[in-house]
Amino acid sequence: DAKTTQPPSMDCAEGRAANLPCNHSTISGNEYVYWYRQIHSQGPQYIIHGLKNNETNEMASLIITEDRKSSTLILPHATLRDTAVYYCIVSIIQGAQKLVFGQGTRLTINP
Amino acid sequence: DGGITQSPKYLFRKEGQNVTLSCEQNLNHDAMYWYRQDPGQGLRLIYYSQIVNDFQKGDIAEGYSVSREKKESFPLTVTSAQKNPTAFYLCASSAWDSRYTQYFGPGTRLTVL
Numbered sequence: 001d002a003k004t005t006q007p008p009s010m011d012c013a014e015g016r017a018a019n020l021p022c023n024h025s026t027i028s029g030n031e032y033v034y035w036y037r038q039i040h041s042q043g044p045q046y047i048i049h050g051l052k053n054n055e056t057n058e059m060a061s062l063i064i065t066e067d068r069k070s071s072t073l074i075l076p077h078a079t080l081r082d083t084a085v086y087y088c089i090v091s092i093i094q095g096a097q098k099l100v101f102g103q104g105t106r107l108t109i110n111p
Numbered sequence: 112d113g114g115i116t117q118s119p120k121y122l123f124r125k126e127g128q129n130v131t132l133s134c135e136q137n138l139n140h141d142a143m144y145w146y147r148q149d150p151g152q153g154l155r156l157i158y159y160s161q162i163v164n165d166f167q168k169g170d171i172a173e174g175y176s177v178s179r180e181k182k183e184s185f186p187l188t189v190t191s192a193q194k195n196p197t198a199f200y201l202c203a204s205s206a207w208d209s210r211y212t213q214y215f216g217p218g219t220r221l222t223v224l
Contacts, residue, residue, distance in 0.1 A: 034212070036213075041199075041218070041220075042217060042218070043115075043201050043203070043215030043216050043217055043218050044154070044201070044203075044213075044215050045215070046212040046213065046214070049212065087153065093211050094211065096142040096144070096159050096160070096161040096167075096205070097142075097205065097211050097213065098156055098159065098169065099154070099156070099213065100156075101146075101153030101154040101155070102153050103151070103152060103153050104153060
């Protein structure tokens, strides 16, 4: 079973920031928070990951609460191409990761 | 271009036939994975391999088999023992680096008639 809880769907207006929440209340100290997204009928794409500090890259920002029980993925200026299913996954760092995908959040960007 | 290729994109087979899905990567990654995705669901891990000539079962290995004779190749055979083989199959690979992020191929949609 997935160790994360996400809302099944969200909407966001184009050009606005999209904030996707994730609860992972049973996360262990050595587990990282990963975000992937899957555009319809394609393979998932890595977005970002973090342990306890906030992280930012060219695609998104990841905000992890101090107790690490929840996090938020932020797409700062959403475009129509950001419409996808977003998966929040917790996993330890190891040679071969067994990622457990839940059902994710279906994010729809509206023009 | 560097990446992961899966072929074909669509595959049709008759019930009772074994079918092999190909997965090739030129990223020089050590680890490779096979996932299955059913409509409206997340991905489920079938098999994974950390190095050549070694592989482990994932969460739903029954009815599937794999081989890892070369670093760049990780074919998946869907056998007749798999009760519901119609699904979207995704292959991924990852490097043993600081991120361990997985890179996914475009997937093969298998339909068993």
